[in-house]
Amino acid sequence: MGERIWKVAIVGGGFSGAMLAARLAERDVASVLIDRSGAFGPGLAYSTPTDEHILNVRANRMSAVEGRPDDFVRWLEAHHPDRADPEGFAPRRLYGRYLMERLAQVEAAYPGRIERVTGEAAVIEDTMVRLSDGRIAEADAVVLATGNPAPRTTGADHAGRVLSDPWAAGALDRIGDDDDVIIVGSGLTMVDMVLGLEARGWRGRAVAVSRRGLRPRAHGDAHDAPVKPTPELTGGRLSARLAEARRLATTRGWRSVMEGLRPITADLWCEADDAVRARFLRHLRPWWDVHRHRISPRVASRLDALEGDGRLEIVAGRVGPVDTSAVGLALNWTPRGGRRAPPLASAWLIDCSGPGHDPAADPLFGPLIRSGRARLDAAGLGLDLDAEGRVIGAGGGTDERLSVLGPPARAAFWETVAVPDIRKRIEALVERLAIQPPGVQTMASR
Numbered sequence: 457m458g459e460r461i462w463k464v465a466i467v468g469g470g471f472s473g474a475m476l477a478a479r480l481a482e483r484d485v486a487s488v489l490i491d492r493s494g495a496f497g498p499g500l501a502y503s504t505p506t507d508e509h510i511l512n513v514r515a516n517r518m519s520a521v522e523g524r525p526d527d528f529v530r531w532l533e534a535h536h537p538d539r540a541d542p543e544g545f546a547p548r549r550l551y552g553r554y555l556m557e558r559l560a561q562v563e564a565a566y567p568g569r570i571e572r573v574t575g576e577a578a579v580i581e582d583t584m585v586r587l588s589d590g591r592i593a594e595a596d597a598v599v600l601a602t603g604n605p606a607p608r609t610t611g612a613d614h615a616g617r618v619l620s621d622p623w624a625a626g627a628l629d630r631i632g633d634d635d636d637v638i639i640v641g642s643g644l645t646m647v648d649m650v651l652g653l654e655a656r657g658w659r660g661r662a663v664a665v666s667r668r669g670l671r672p673r674a675h676g677d678a679h680d681a682p683v684k685p686t687p688e689l690t691g692g693r694l695s696a697r698l699a700e701a702r703r704l705a706t707t708r709g710w711r712s713v714m715e716g717l718r719p720i721t722a723d724l725w726c727e728a729d730d731a732v733r734a735r736f737l738r739h740l741r742p743w744w745d746v747h748r749h750r751i752s753p754r755v756a757s758r759l760d761a762l763e764g765d766g767r768l769e770i771v772a773g774r775v776g777p778v779d780t781s782a783v784g785l786a787l788n789w790t791p792r793g794g795r796r797a798p799p800l801a802s803a804w805l806i807d808c809s810g811p812g813h814d815p816a817a818d819p820l821f822g823p824l825i826r827s828g829r830a831r832l833d834a835a836g837l838g839l840d841l842d843a844e845g846r847v848i849g850a851g852g853g854t855d856e857r858l859s860v861l862g863p864p865a866r867a868a869f870w871e872t873v874a875v876p877d878i879r880k881r882i883e884a885l886v887e888r889l890a891i892q893p894p895g896v897q898t899m900a901s902r
């Protein structure tokens with residue numbers, strides 16, 4: 457009988473899954489990398505062909521490899537010297553190419569350690585992944601790196617005028633150059649949609665509605681040096697921490713305060729109890745998001761210009777039902793503060809309200825929850841995980857062989873969405889997965 461080889465099944469071949477597979481291969485661990493799209497590396501964020509869609513993190517912080525901070529900048533220097541400004545914001549499509557090349561290079565250097573599988577993972581049974589077409593990927597451990605679930609618009613299709621998954625291929629194709637649009641949400645996805653429409657020659661108007669009407673803030677012209685977090689910022693009541701953040705911001709600048717918090721955010725989240733987490737999510741989250749997930753100064757200027765020209769309006773309010781009985785579409789809404797306002801009329805509604813947060817409804821996560829192998833976290837952010845990203849079951853036990861990486865691990869780490877944060881999680885995961893159980897051979901020891 458042949459020896460078993462230690463192998464990790466990774467569901468999702470975006471940045472998280474593909475870069476995990478690469479690091480595992482470099483550490484002599486084999487993986488089967490499963491992605492439904494057939495593309496391995498770019499994932500959702502870096503598949504866009506539009507040059508106007510630029511990174512919202514400076515190039516010198518976007519290395520895919522922990523410990524090699526200049527990796528992406530060097531790649532730009534070699535392939536796109538005109539875009540190789542370390543402090544600049546490169547097109548996301550170039551970053552996608554960089555990821556594909558890194559994966560291909562590792563595959564060439566360590567042949568046979570990464571098996572790519574194009575298909576939809578449908579069921580996780582123990583450490584086996586069953587695909588929707590019946591194929592089976594067997595492994596010794598499973599990592600779920602499935603990215604953010606698509607947003608879900610309440611209600612039905614509304615005559616096809618509600619674009620509930622703005623990331624779907626061709627989602628915006630039916631929007632005419634002069635059509636007006638309503639956008640639900642005013643965060644990074646809204647920004648992407650407006651820029652994407654503009655790049656296609658769109659001349660219409662957009663009204664974006666979100667609960668607080670906040671737009672992502674801009675990066676400064678250069679990287680802001682982090683402020684060392686004070687004990688008052690990192691401990692005690694949330695309201696006192698906020699007061700301290702405001703105090704520091706007035707003297708040192710809010711961006712520097714956010715930069716100082718960045719490396720310790722996951723630790724602060726892990727330390728926080730359920731009540732603190734719930735309070736943070738209820739009161740601070742929208743403010744945290746717009747200050748933490750910033751856009752490039754150039755993109756911010758473009759949005760300012762659109763707002764100045766009356767082509768983009770961002771309003772605060774609660775979204776109600778959609779009515780398509782009239783020509784076009786009408787969105788009922790209540791402005792923040794409870795005033796009454798007539799419905800917003802438009803040709804289209806684009807749902808940019810952010811990822812759907814109902815893991816129980818997810819075809820892959822739902823059965824894990826229903827079977828008791830996984831459970832939801834108390835804050836309702838996603839699967840409950842331990843401090844290493846391992847799934848916690850209904851009985852409170854940790855599943856050594858089932859881990860979550862990237863945005864779906866939000867419940868455990870809160871900030872696990874951007875490359876610098878995921879890169880760190882990948883290293884931690886590799887350290888754990890590279891320690892094989894006794895009796896299992898690695899590829900090199902065969």
Ligand SMILES: Cc1cc2nc3c(=O)[nH]c(=O)nc-3n(C[C@H](O)[C@H](O)[C@H](O)COP(=O)(O)OP(=O)(O)OC[C@H]3O[C@@H](n4cnc5c(N)ncnc54)[C@H](O)[C@@H]3O)c2cc1C
Binds near residue numbers: 499
């Ligand atoms: C528009 C956008 C722009 C961003 N820009 C930046 C940026 O500039 N800098 C930054 O640091 N971060 C940015 N981010 C954050 C981004 O989330 C991360 O950088 C990173 O791309 C996350 O990668 P991921 O692999 O976890 O998720 P994804 O890229 O979403 O990849 C998940 C993959 O899983 C696959 N998949 C899901 N379910 C299944 C299944 N059941 N079976 C098979 N395959 C499946 C999908 O096909 C997909 O390819 C951006 C995010 C978005 C959405």
